[in-house]
Amino acid sequence: MAVQILEIIIFPGFLFLTVFAMIAEYLDRILYARFQNRKGPPWFQPFADFIKLVAKEDIVPECANPFVFKLMPILALASVITASFYIPMWDNKALFSFEGDIIVIVYLLTIPTISFFLGGWYSRSLYATIGAMRNLTQLFAYEVPLFLAILSPAILAHTWSLSEMTVFFNNHLWLLPFNIIGFAVALIALLGKLEKVPFDIPEAETEIVAGSFTEYSGRLLAFFRMAIDIEMVVGASLVAAVFLPFGLGLNPVLGFILYILKVVFVIFLLALLRSVFARLRIEQMMDFCWKYLAPAAFLQIVVCVILKGVLL
Amino acid sequence: MQRPGKMISEVLKHVGKTPATTNYPFEKAEMPEHFRGKLQFLPHRCKGCMLCTKDCPSEAIKIKKVGDKKFEAEIDLDRCIYCGQCVESCFIQALVMTTDFELAALNREDLKMTINEKNSPKPPAEEE
Amino acid sequence: MANEEAIKKELEEKFDFLKDKIIIPRERRLFTEPVEIEDFLKAIEYAASKMDFDILTTITGLDEGESIVAIYHLARKDGTMLNLKSKTPKENPVMKTISNLFNGAVFYERELVDMLGVQMEGLPEGKRYPLPDDWPEGQYPLRKEWKREMLDAKP
């Protein structure tokens, strides 16, 4: 019990995730900067930002609902950290796992978006309200392709547990290339989930200032930003665990290094994607997700079902 | 022909290149030779014609008589718009512009300069 | 200069009040002397509809002492500019809008209203431009007697 609590709090739980999330943010920013031929921030920039924000005053708007307003950042942070416990990172086994944990992870990763929506909606500012609406609209667009993309490997592996899935794919490594469409779909949907260009519509700064976060400041904003950073790491870990599960369970040190490399690779792809696109309009985003992304995810399922029928 | 992600190759090419931006306060920026920066007054040349005071668009420069054929200039750097009109108007080159551009100060008073024979650079020997 | 002479001739033939009041300072430029507002409206309508002067570049308001003069700078595609002037007494400056002729004229006319205190008849409702909402009434900055100190004076 004590070991588990230690694991939850320090490693690979809360503390490790926080530090890794900051490093991931730095990597994302420096890569983005290098793609744009800029120098980029120094290594401690995310830490400095976080400390600065935590030291600042929290301002709750007068007409906002203080309870919901203050709860939402913590909820977002809590849910993403909880989600990380079910993802096998450098071992075949996650911290916790049971049959059906994929569904739990996907739903836990939805909670941040819902909390952005509620936080924005209850801060009662014009920009935040519009940002909140966009948050929710966008959720409906990317969630289905993301879920379908993660579902298809599960069908192939015939299990609803992520840990068992990685075991299965480690034994059938040659099946991995067949999931390539799903990988692409999941990556793009992850961009939408993390609200990064071209899907940063809910917080499009030139249109609606900062979207749902317009009224947030100080500690609450710091928690939100931390939640997004951790969400990026957890999302990248999820994609790595589902689509790039090779090398797990060999050796803890090797596995750990591989895990870091995989996450960095996913972050690299995310940064690359966000540096080459313009932000879409919300209705263009819906069009894209339903016209191209969802059918692609369906195609992946069809591929998986056929594979399963023919080969296994 | 349209294709998404047209920039990918260009962007990837730039990963290895040296960044175009510099770490400014730590790496000093070089200004071109004829940059219009901080004003410098050469009191030994001034004849006190006051044309610079008259033509200055922002009333940033005042010339005071401090003795027989001796003048001192009061230059308000926070009023100065660095247009170079005074240098233009001065037909004896008693005013020159330097390439010094880092003029920020915490206090307005720090930006007021009084230049006279005592605190100005010694006139170069080749003069007159 | 034949082109400009032709414009001058056409306007002078059409409108008696413009006789000998058109000056051609250089190529592609025509200035008129100020005329009364009713006459002016006839002239500008004719110039806009019959002579292809369909670009209103801007309107300049001038305080000429006795009267307030507005110069309407009209331009044509070939680069010719016709500067028609209208005048109104300074004690009671009233002008008529030309926003029915040129839709883009509204901003320029609001400028006349704010800066020179002209009453513009027929100007569509809207926010004032360019002075702030709490600008003291009866102060028109572009009039010659206006000085900055007047802003500080207690009403």
Next chain:
Amino acid sequence: MSKLTIPIGPQHPALKEPECFIITVDGERICEANMRLGYNHRGIEKRCEEITYIQSAYLIERVCGICSHSHSTAFIQAVEEIAGLEVPKRGLYIRTLFGELERIHSHLLWLGVAGHEIGFDTLLMYSWRDREIVMDILAMVSGNRVNYGMNSIGGVKRDISPEQADAILKAMDDLEERTKYYIELGLQETTLIKRLSGAGSISYEDATRLGAVGPTARASKVDQDVRRDDPYAAYAELEFNVITDDHNDVYGRTLVRLGELMESYKLVRQLIKNMPDGPIRKKGPRKIPAGEAISRYEAPRGEDVHYVKANGTDKAFRVKVRAPTLANLSAVSKMLEGDYLADVPIVIAAIDPCFSCTDRMAVRNIRGGATEMHNPGSLRNFSIDWYRRRGIDFTDLNKKLMKRLERV
């Protein structure tokens, strides 16, 4: 969802200058767009009546930072016309050269801003990096990156040496290559085309009716360009094409500006090649005889008009500035109607608005506010107090900081 009224401005991340657009939206669609202008009053026109022509030239130059050469040239052309000054040929060529270099830097700046407004920051970074090439050229020749101070009544102040001319030609080659890449990008990148086409549509009829100017009008097939129609400076002796486009939308405006960049490189090369020898200026008089003149100038954003009336003294009787943005603003409300909220920033940015140009006008506000004045020192003390009340003491840290500052 009911209708919402959203203020875009006076302070808003999409606008680089204060101006207020009041947008009524139904969901994401815009039903109505109004605007309130005039936040940028500095009293330039009135001030010009109080200072001499020499001083006015600098004040007029500071109407706007980006198109400073446009304004000062337009003003000085009007003054020269009244005074009957014949500017030496070389002076005119250098003036024109600066006008074109300014157009290049302004259009590259616009490209970056447009990229930023549609969330394409990579385009912003690249085009602004490339803009540095032309900024360096401008700084090298004139001594500053903006507000060049090149114009004076009767000519220009600084000559161009052969080495500088070579540097300019080399820079043009680099820029041309980059611009070709941006044109290719504009024709191929899907997200860019998707975001830009259809936004801020305005027909040929509306554009002429509302008096749009510059690239905004030219993207709606309005074939007007003062450089060709009413040639000034050296333009009568130069060969160039007027770029028009029939997309009618922001995409068209982008293509027009990119096309104009290519034309500008051509013009700069011609100017350097054909630059005559001789003096660059003629001494202008301090007192200008009575008279009036109107001068037109094709600024990067459109037609810039200056009217000057002189009364024989060394001060102008009346100076009137009509910046291109004011002419284009009437068209903006028309463009916005029926568009998406997401398109507001790019539609406003697409006319390349310059509100400080627009609001240059009449009064310098000298009323001091009743608010507390803080200088950096007292502000720092205030923040230390604020934190001490919450149990965090920065006094020691602050002392260390002050010591460091003193040492510097």
